Amino acid sequence: MRGKPYYPYNLKTILICFFFLLFLFLILRSTFPYPQHTPSNSSESCPSPPPSCTKIPPSLAHSLLHYATLIFTPQQTLKEISISLKILQKKSPCNFLVFGLGHDSLMWTSLNYGGRTVFLEEDKEWIAQIKAQIPSLEAYHVTYDTKVSQADELLEAASREECRVVSDPRFSKCQLALSGFPSEVYDVEWDLIMVDAPTGYFEGAPGRMSAIYTAGLMARNRESGESDVFVHDVDRVVEDRFSKALLCEGYLVEQEGRIRHFNIPSHRTTSARPFCP
Numbered sequence: 001m002r003g004k005p006y007y008p009y010n011l012k013t014i015l016i017c018f019f020f021l022l023f024l025f026l027i028l029r030s031t032f033p034y035p036q037h038t039p040s041n042s043s044e045s046c047p048s049p050p051p052s053c054t055k056i057p058p059s060l061a062h063s064l065l066h067y068a069t070l071i072f073t074p075q076q077t078l079k080e081i082s083i084s085l086k087i088l089q090k091k092s093p094c095n096f097l098v099f100g101l102g103h104d105s106l107m108w109t110s111l112n113y114g115g116r117t118v119f120l121e122e123d124k125e126w127i128a129q130i131k132a133q134i135p136s137l138e139a140y141h142v143t144y145d146t147k148v149s150q151a152d153e154l155l156e157a158a159s160r161e162e163c164r165v166v167s168d169p170r171f172s173k174c175q176l177a178l179s180g181f182p183s184e185v186y187d188v189e190w191d192l193i194m195v196d197a198p199t200g201y202f203e204g205a206p207g208r209m210s211a212i213y214t215a216g217l218m219a220r221n222r223e224s225g226e227s228d229v230f231v232h233d234v235d236r237v238v239e240d241r242f243s244k245a246l247l248c249e250g251y252l253v254e255q256e257g258r259i260r261h262f263n264i265p266s267h268r269t270t271s272a273r274p275f276c277p
Contacts, residue, residue: 075196076104076232080259087192087228087261088112097190097218099211100197101127106134108194116188120181122198122206140182144198144206151238154209158246163213164275166220166267176213176246189222196232200239208233212242219264220275226265228253234260250277 088096093115098108101121109117119139121127127139146154154176157163163174170179170186193215199205212231219227231243235258244252247262254261267273 075102076259077257080232080257081107083254083256083259083261084108084192084194084230085111091191091228094191095188096192096194097185097188097215098194098196099208099215100194101130101137101139102196103130105130105137105139109137112192118185118188120185120197140185142178142181144178144210146206146210147203148200148205148207148238149203151207151209151241155241155245158213158242166217168221169214169217172217174213174217176210177217178210178214186218189225190218190227191225193218193227193229194232195230195239195243200233200236207238209238209242212239213246216247216262216264220267222266222268224266224269226263229262229264231260231262233258248276 088094088111092112094112096108096112096115096117098105098117098119101119105117105119117138119137120142121139122142122144124141127141131137131139157175160174162172163176165172165174168186169177169181172179195208195211195215198208198211200207208231215229215231219229229247231239231247233239234243234255243260243262247260247264251262251264252260253263265273267275
């Protein structure tokens with residue numbers, strides 16, 4: 001999920017313009033409110049308009065400054081980001097879980113303004129580096145005990161009965177279930193989940209096999225409703241095969257470039273629902 005030090009000014013300019021337009025929208029909305037009856041006690045209403053009514057939210061101001069001065073840009077393309085943005089526009093403020101921490105993390109937090117965005121990262125030093133720049137991010141260090149070289153074995157294991165049982169990942173008997181995350185991760189029903197980590201581009205890397213399985217398990221185990229799950233880097237073998245098999249092609253909504261969007265309903269509301277439709 002980490003950005004690379006290159007200079008795609010088009011994407012950077014578009015991101016800055018987006019945050020500026022969002023700021024402008026907030027200003028106009030507060031300056032020209034919907035018509036309403038004037039209350040008898042004028043102190044109960046917002047004057048026309050006081051500074052507090054049009055003040056830019058601190059998180060948005062920080063985002064504008066951050067991306068205006070950053071030489072790094074998100075790894076996802078504008079079209080790929082737009083896939084997640086469409087859902088955030090419908091659901092935010094919401095609960096958004098992101099596997100990975102990077103230069104785009106402040107963007108995701110800002111796009112989910114008013115909601116809760118949590119990041120899970122494998123590299124402690126990287127967390128310290130990003131948090132030094134953006135202390136407000138909620139990020140947790142997590143570990144993985146898999147290797148990309150085990151992908152075939154793990155995909156076979158995923159077809160066993162214990163991996164098809166829907167439950168809290170902490171109590172799952174499936175080899176792929178991640179049960180060692182902080183309790184804050186398991187105690188929330190996530191409306192959006194983005195799998196853009198851990199590292200998975202060489203044989204000795206942890207790979208995203210368990211992250212993809214656990215994201216799908218969390219979605220199926222929610223009390224009701226549905227979760228939108230996104231997997232990035234599906235041009236790679238592991239992300240391609242595991243997302244299709246464990247998040248299910250029947251739940252696939254769309255793919256744009258290297259990102260896939262799945263919409264997974266709760267399986268607790270219908271006990272007879274198959275793992276994949």
